[in-house]
Amino acid sequence: MRTLPPSARRHLGETYAFSTVATHLKRVADHGQTVKYLLRLEDGRTIETVVMHYDASSRSRARTTICVTGRSGFDRNLSQAEIVDQFLMASRDLAEGQRSLTNVVFMGMGEPLNNYAAVVGAIRRWAAPDTLNFSPRRVTISTIGLVPFIERLSAEGLPVNLAISLHAPDDELRSSMIPVNRKYPIAAIIGAARAHAERTGRRVSYEYVLLQGVNDSVEQAGRLAASFP
Numbered sequence: 472m473r474t475l476p477p478s479a480r481r482h483l484g485e486t487y488a489f490s491t492v493a494t495h496l497k498r499v500a501d502h503g504q505t506v507k508y509l510l511r512l513e514d515g516r517t518i519e520t521v522v523m524h525y526d527a528s529s530r531s532r533a534r535t536t537i538c539v540t541g542r543s544g545f546d547r548n549l550s551q552a553e554i555v556d557q558f559l560m561a562s563r564d565l566a567e568g569q570r571s572l573t574n575v576v577f578m579g580m581g582e583p584l585n586n587y588a589a590v591v592g593a594i595r596r597w598a599a600p601d602t603l604n605f606s607p608r609r610v611t612i613s614t615i616g617l618v619p620f621i622e623r624l625s626a627e628g629l630p631v632n633l634a635i636s637l638h639a640p641d642d643e644l645r646s647s648m649i650p651v652n653r654k655y656p657i658a659a660i661i662g663a664a665r666a667h668a669e670r671t672g673r674r675v676s677y678e679y680v681l682l683q684g685v686n687d688s689v690e691q692a693g694r695l696a697a698s699f700p
Contacts, residue, residue: 535572
């Protein structure tokens with residue numbers, strides 16, 4: 472802002488920040504296809520953000536996805552600004568290589584729906600025509616299946632994609648792995664997810680981590696398939 476005197480510019484620089492995140496470390500892997508950032512927040516805490524590049528294939532177009540994520544171990548929820556600024560930081564960095572973000576996933580950061588207001592607020596901020604105009608259709612929220620929040624999200628008018636972390640074919644096993652399943656069993660989760668898909672027209676996917684000797688038998692696979700008649 473060269474139209475301001477140096478003293479005013481110094482005062483602004485010392486008093487205000489244009490971002491709530493600052494890049495502390497940056498690591499490039501997979502021959503440039505994956506970029507990991509360790510970001511420092513204003514209170515000194517650090518979080519991780521990952522950007523992944525996918526080349527075009529016969530089934531999909533080339534895309535660049537940001538995984539808005541936090542370091543292992545819960546300390547506090549991110550603010551709306553901290554979520555938004557992860558996107559902005561990555562966008563500025565990618566612009567140097569003439570690339571841009573095409574997709575966002577909320578994944579690997581704990582349970583996004585437990586930080587509902589900040590997550591939805593960030594999506595709305597990205598989508599606003601006078602800011603980034605980034606379509607919610609390119610956003611995926613991964614959740615263990617908090618049914619009331621899924622239902623609330625469906626009523627927001629945001630056509631986001633859902634990814635349900637299922638990991639088990641029945642309630643008994645899933646409850647031993649994910650205790651909140653005792654409150655929101657598989658049938659209720661699938662019902663809420665289907666209602667979201669019908670209301671928004673967006674895809675719902677199911678995530679299933681195979682654990683040897685725990686949830687990987689052929690018989691369990693059959694019971695899993697039976698959950699989706």
